[in-house]
Amino acid sequence: MQLSEILTTSSTCCAVAVTSKKRILEKICQLAATQVTDIEQDELLDSLLDREKMGSTGIGNGIAIPHGRLPNSSKAVAVLITTEKAIDFDAIDNREVDVFVALFVPENSCQEHLDTLQSIAKLFSDKKMIKQVRKCNDDQALYNLIQQAS
Template identity: 85%
Template sequence: MQLSEILTTSCTTCDVEITSKKRILEKICQLAAKQIGDIEQDDLLESLLNREKMGSTGIGNGIAIPHGRLPNANKAVAVLITTEQAIDFDAIDNRNVDVFIALFVPENSCKEHLITLQSIAKLFSNKKMIKRVRKCHDNQALYNLIQQASNTLDAI
């Protein structure tokens, strides 16, 4: 599954004023809860925190891909947030993070989860792409950029 299939405009936000790891995870869960509907925001947060306990999802270059599995979910949901200031996220390269691509997937969708994580990592490993993401200051423009880039990636 590609990011373009599970990201909505309501889960795409630019230039958020957040300065801590806990607050960004809470914001991610707040947006995702509106999309998922039948799962509480606290349960979403717990799934992300459980994953972070295994090791930071900060993959380097100012990017993090927090993700969690949900036992009672029937669809995957993505959230994309950029922050005004990069924040400490315990990333593998010790750099602060300003681009967050979060993923929530049904617990029984292991293979789909891994494929989606790979496609997100591939999309955001492109340096030109990440520069364009950081230059977006409009939620709709950021969403459109991801849709276009994901579709281009699908064609490759």
């Protein structure tokens, strides 16, 4: 599954003012909660925190792909956020992170989860693409960029 298929305009945010890993994860869950009706924001946050305990989802170059599983859901949800300033996210390269692509997938969709993570990582490994993402200064422009890239 491609990011463009599960990202919505309401789950795309540019230049968010956050100062910590916990705050960005809370913001991600706040946006994701608008996309799923049967799961509370706290449950979404627990899902991300559980995954982060296994190791940071900061993949390097200022990018993180936090992800979690959705119990009792059949729909995948994505959230894309850029931050005003990069924040410490315990990334594998020890660099601060300013681009967050979060993914929530149904609990029983392991292969779909892996395929979607792979497509997101591939999209954001393109230096030209990530430069364009960082240049976006409004939510709609960021959303449109992802739609065109996929």
